[in-house]
Amino acid sequence: xxxxxxxxxxxRILALRYLGAGVVTLLFLFPVYWLFxxxxxxxxxxxxxxxxxxxxxxxxxNYYVLFKDGDVVAILNSLIVAGVSxxxxxxxxxxxxxxxxxxxxxxxxxxxxIISQRMIPPIAVVFPVFLIYxxxxxVDGYFGLILLYTAFNLPYVIWMMRGYIVDVPLELxxxxxxxxxxxxxxxxxxxxxxxxxxxxxxxxxxxxFAWNDFLFALVLTRTEVITFPVMLTxxxxxxxxxxxxxxxxxxLGTLPIFVAVSVMQRYLVRGISLGAVKx
Amino acid sequence: MTLSESINAAEQRRPxxxxxxxxxxLPYLIVAPAxxxxxxxxxxxxxxxxxxxxxxxxxxxxxTSFVGxxxxxxLFRDTRLWASLGHTAIITAIALPLxxxxxxxxxxxxxxxxxxxxxxxxxxxxxxxxxxxxxxxxWRLMFDVRFGPIGQILSFFAGEPVRILWTVNPSYVxxxxxICEVWQWSPFMFLLLLAALSNVDQSQLEAAEIDGASYxxxxxxxxxxxxxxxxxxxxxxxxxxxxxxxxIIWALTEGGPGSMxxxxxxxxxxxxxxxxxxxYTAAISFLVIALLTVITTLVLKRMELAR
Amino acid sequence: MADVKLSxxxxxxxxxxxxxxxxxxxxxxxFAVLVGPSGCGKSTLLRTIAGLEDPDGGTIAIGGAVVNDxxxxxxxxxxxxxxxxxxxxxxxxxxxxxxxxxxxxxxIEIRKRVSEAAEMLGIGNFLQRYPRQxxxxxxxxxxxxxxxxxxxxxxxxxxxxxxxxxxxxDEMRTEIKRLHHEITTTMIYVTHDQVEAMxxxxxxxxLRDGNIEQQGAPLELFEQPRTGFVAGFLGSPxxxxxxxxxxxxxxxxxxxxxxxxELTLPSAKAxxxxxxxxxxxxxxxxPQHFSRAGGSLRDGVVSYSATADLIQPTGTRTFTTIKIGxxxxxxxxxxxxxxxxxxxIDLAIDLNRVVLIDPSSxxxxx
Numbered sequence: 001x002x003x004x005x006x007x008x009x010x011x012r013i014l015a016l017r018y019l020g021a022g023v024v025t026l027l028f029l030f031p032v033y034w035l036f037x038x039x040x041x042x043x044x045x046x047x048x049x050x051x052x053x054x055x056x057x058x059x060x061x062n063y064y065v066l067f068k069d070g071d072v073v074a075i076l077n078s079l080i081v082a083g084v085s086x087x088x089x090x091x092x093x094x095x096x097x098x099x100x101x102x103x104x105x106x107x108x109x110x111x112x113x114i115i116s117q118r119m120i121p122p123i124a125v126v127f128p129v130f131l132i133y134x135x136x137x138x139v140d141g142y143f144g145l146i147l148l149y150t151a152f153n154l155p156y157v158i159w160m161m162r163g164y165i166v167d168v169p170l171e172l173x174x175x176x177x178x179x180x181x182x183x184x185x186x187x188x189x190x191x192x193x194x195x196x197x198x199x200x201x202x203x204x205x206x207x208x209f210a211w212n213d214f215l216f217a218l219v220l221t222r223t224e225v226i227t228f229p230v231m232l233t234x235x236x237x238x239x240x241x242x243x244x245x246x247x248x249x250x251x252l253g254t255l256p257i258f259v260a261v262s263v264m265q266r267y268l269v270r271g272i273s274l275g276a277v278k279x
Numbered sequence: 280m281t282l283s284e285s286i287n288a289a290e291q292r293r294p295x296x297x298x299x300x301x302x303x304x305l306p307y308l309i310v311a312p313a314x315x316x317x318x319x320x321x322x323x324x325x326x327x328x329x330x331x332x333x334x335x336x337x338x339x340x341x342x343t344s345f346v347g348x349x350x351x352x353x354l355f356r357d358t359r360l361w362a363s364l365g366h367t368a369i370i371t372a373i374a375l376p377l378x379x380x381x382x383x384x385x386x387x388x389x390x391x392x393x394x395x396x397x398x399x400x401x402x403x404x405x406x407x408x409x410x411x412x413x414x415x416x417x418w419r420l421m422f423d424v425r426f427g428p429i430g431q432i433l434s435f436f437a438g439e440p441v442r443i444l445w446t447v448n449p450s451y452v453x454x455x456x457x458i459c460e461v462w463q464w465s466p467f468m469f470l471l472l473l474a475a476l477s478n479v480d481q482s483q484l485e486a487a488e489i490d491g492a493s494y495x496x497x498x499x500x501x502x503x504x505x506x507x508x509x510x511x512x513x514x515x516x517x518x519x520x521x522x523x524x525x526x527i528i529w530a531l532t533e534g535g536p537g538s539m540x541x542x543x544x545x546x547x548x549x550x551x552x553x554x555x556x557x558x559y560t561a562a563i564s565f566l567v568i569a570l571l572t573v574i575t576t577l578v579l580k581r582m583e584l585a586r
Numbered sequence: 587m588a589d590v591k592l593s594x595x596x597x598x599x600x601x602x603x604x605x606x607x608x609x610x611x612x613x614x615x616x617f618a619v620l621v622g623p624s625g626c627g628k629s630t631l632l633r634t635i636a637g638l639e640d641p642d643g644g645t646i647a648i649g650g651a652v653v654n655d656x657x658x659x660x661x662x663x664x665x666x667x668x669x670x671x672x673x674x675x676x677x678x679x680x681x682x683x684x685x686x687x688x689x690x691x692x693x694i695e696i697r698k699r700v701s702e703a704a705e706m707l708g709i710g711n712f713l714q715r716y717p718r719q720x721x722x723x724x725x726x727x728x729x730x731x732x733x734x735x736x737x738x739x740x741x742x743x744x745x746x747x748x749x750x751x752x753x754x755x756d757e758m759r760t761e762i763k764r765l766h767h768e769i770t771t772t773m774i775y776v777t778h779d780q781v782e783a784m785x786x787x788x789x790x791x792x793l794r795d796g797n798i799e800q801q802g803a804p805l806e807l808f809e810q811p812r813t814g815f816v817a818g819f820l821g822s823p824x825x826x827x828x829x830x831x832x833x834x835x836x837x838x839x840x841x842x843x844x845x846x847x848e849l850t851l852p853s854a855k856a857x858x859x860x861x862x863x864x865x866x867x868x869x870x871x872x873p874q875h876f877s878r879a880g881g882s883l884r885d886g887v888v889s890y891s892a893t894a895d896l897i898q899p900t901g902t903r904t905f906t907t908i909k910i911g912x913x914x915x916x917x918x919x920x921x922x923x924x925x926x927x928x929x930x931i932d933l934a935i936d937l938n939r940v941v942l943i944d945p946s947s948x949x950x951x952x
Contacts, residue, residue, distance in 0.1 A: 017393060020388050021393075024388065025402055028403055028406055029403075034420060035420065038420060048426070049425055050431050051426050092312045096309060096310045096314070098309060099310045119572075120325075121523040121567050121568065121571055122544075123544040124547070124564035125321065125325070127551045127561065129320065130552075132323070132327060147316070147320060148320055150316060154316060155317070182302055212411065214411065214529070215544075219548075229410050229413070232416055250417065253410060253413060261404065272407075273474075273513070277478075483672075483673055486667060486732075489665050490684055491685060492685070500675070504674070
């Protein structure tokens with residue numbers, strides 16, 4: 001690559017921007033670094049005054065403890081609950097979105113009602129849901145949480161997938177219909193493949209919402225199906241000697257999210273803005 | 280089966296009567312499961328709780344007799360409720376503009392292409408995607424009076440030991456919550472505004488550059504009007520999130536000291552799950568829903584008008 | 587008012603060498619058109635003159651002053667963009683006044699200039715509307731108005747008509763030509779459309795792969811192309827290029843097609859080629875230089891008998907595909923010269939204006 005000489009003015013501006021970028025990134029990533037680092041520290045290093053900014057050595061005993069005590073089951077629970085509910089929400093939500101997008105089922109009103117479901121504050125929903133779950137014995141089980149997360153994510157999936165489906169050229173579907181496929185086949189063999197990137201991105205975000213949720217899990221789990229954010233708060237009550245556990249559990253619970261979101265970076269903006277902004 | 284194979288297969292069969300019925304009703308059939316779940320888990324509990332809110336069920340009594348608006352009247356006398364709404368409003372009113380401003384400045388910093396920009400953006404997104412509970416836990420470690428780095432850094436600049444009990448001292452709990460909140464969500468604003476700014480028509484900016492417009496004039500006449508819809512959406516999404524803020528506070532202060540940082544979500548939780556004031560909590564839930572509906576409608580109206 | 591002088595201008599995009607050492611002088615008041623296929627560097631060159639891109643080498647002078655280090659706003663230029671770049675949140679009159687307000691022109695002066703421009707462009711009735719309420723042609727006029735009021739030294743146009751439909755494009759082309767007659771500012775106009783280039787330009791600058799292939803008056807380029815590329819780029823339908831071998835036979839000279847058949851060249855064309863017996867060449871014959879044979883043939887006009895294959899009437903003229911030397915060629919004939927597929931037609935080819943090209947170098951020999 002050949003780069004011509006930059007005018008001095010531009011070179012200065014670029015240098016300043018890198019400096020700014022460096023400072024901003026440092027500010028925002030330092031807490032993450034701190035958390036990460038503590039998870040590798042020994043207790044002596046964690047409770048050192050003044051705090052140590054670099055661990056003496058990388059050691060995994062903090063993680064080992066989580067496995068030994070069986071606390072990682074919380075991660076497993078989160079995986080099951082978030083994974084299954086994301087899968088169901090994606091399938092049902094996409095079908096519903098197709099109907100809204102292509103047949104205009106229920107008109108604008110149904111679409112608005114669905115998105116308004118997303119606006120309802122979780123705290124207002126969780127209480128009556130709890131009462132009903134107690135009645136039906138659904139508290140502290142996989143089924144109850146999965147059902148709730150599915151319902152909570154459906155409006156998001158429907159809204160996002162409706163946007164992606166509307167972008168599929170109608171001619172493609174019409175051509176398949178003319179070629180002799182029925183609607184059901186058109187959905188599975190033409191529409192799904194076309195919206196696959198959007199489908200993947202929406203699945204990831206759906207998974208992340210369920211994974212990160214705390215309130216529902218706090219209310220609806222007791223001892224059996226504790227998810228990872230709830231497990232994390234269980235450590236708070238104790239003395240600060242639970243720091244190692246907090247840090248290690250946080251890192252374990254953040255890694256999958258970070259990997260998933262990094263892969264889906266292209267869709268991040270559209271995903272978190274309910275499609276209002278196309279990145 | 281590939282697409283062309285299924286097309287061939289399709290050509291050789293006639294739709295059965297059942298198949299025809301299925302296809303005719305397909306629009307409704309594929310909507311049904313999703314709507315059913317939404318009704319079951321969304322609407323049904325709400326109706327149930329509406330009924331409960333007119334009864335008098337508490338931890339000790341299961342009085343299902345109809346008491347009219349008694350619970351709702353109680354809302355107006357509940358000073359702790361209004362205080363919690365006030366706390367929520369304070370946090371929202373400070374955090375939201377801060378996040379918007381910081382996000383905008385960050386977006387301005389990264390709007391022009393420069394080598395490595397993608398990596399910076401990917402790193403800066405991290406706070407926004409982690410669980411709020413993790414964010415709260417992280418800052419609890421950061422703020423710790425003895426073993427956390429914040430005190431050490433402040434001491435370094437102050438030149439003398441600074442010992443602040445961030446999550447306990449009444450003067451510092453709000454700053455602590457807002458720092459954590461702004462840290463986690465400014466990158467969210469940043470992402471949306473960066474996308475919005477990149478969508479501003481480049482040739483309009485070039486035309487303005489040739490016309491000789493100053494930075495502020497370009498900002499006012501071209502950039503801000505162009506990204507205004509995105510700012511509105513971003514503020515709506517974040518505003519609604521802030522009004523129902525729960526996780527971060529739970530992780531940092533649990534509403535304390537006393538009930539000083541108790542937000543409306545926390546108060547509802549306390550009423551429902553530690554006091555077991557079933558009917559009263561149901562009434563609070565409806566107050567919250569009503570408030571949010573009003574706010575959302577107003578904001579959406581404003582957005583419509585702005586178009 | 588200003589002349590423009592580029593010397594040795596280079597521009598890279600990463601590894602792509604978009605502009606490769608362009609030297610170009612445009613006189614004060616001249617209408618220059620930069621034309622060429624997509625990717626030839628014409629837009630890049632224009633944006634470099636505007637200051638929207640920094641050159642990686644060479645100097646750019648406007649009105650005698652080197653402007654390399656000046657920002658676009660400091661160059662006193664006006665530019666019309668392909669997508670018009672109207673500010674959507676400002677009314678038409680605010681759009682037109684934008685550049686003047688940015689320069690703190692007195693409000694009275696602004697009002698005067700805006701109404702003058704609106705009058706000149708016939709957009710006086712739309713001044714209070716927003717761009718989205720205008721048709722494509724009206725937006726185009728507003729964009730031009732925004733440039734006019736600036737009374738800039740130099741007007742730049744970046745493919746301004748390519749978003750318009752054919753009829754409007756013809757209309758706006760005429761308007762731009764008239765505009766240049768009225769305000770006589772130096773104008774540089776970028777297009778990929780050779781018809782626009784031919785009709786508008788005082789001077790065409792034909793670019794190819796970041797270099798100037800040839801520049802000159804439109805008819806000069808059309809009639810005396812220096813390369814096969816220039817010959818092929820200008821003219822519609824395109825010139826027919828037929829591979830052949832050059833053959834001399836005493837004072838007589840002609841071309842022999844690979845599939846047999848030969849044409850005798852007029853002596854003026856043959857003379858520079860005297861020493862090239864047996865050389866491969868491309869024979870370039872413009873569709874317009876075919877006609878239906880009738881009566882006696884002028885000097886340098888030869889007869890040729892062919893079978894009409896495809897027939898495309900356009901109303902006034904009919905494009906007919908025939909075979910010459912084994913390849914398809916298009917002949918532009920009178921509307922009723924040919925009526926049916928497979929018809930045998932006797933043609934006259936005017937070889938006085940034939941273009942002979944060296945296939946290895948691409949240069950025009952004669």
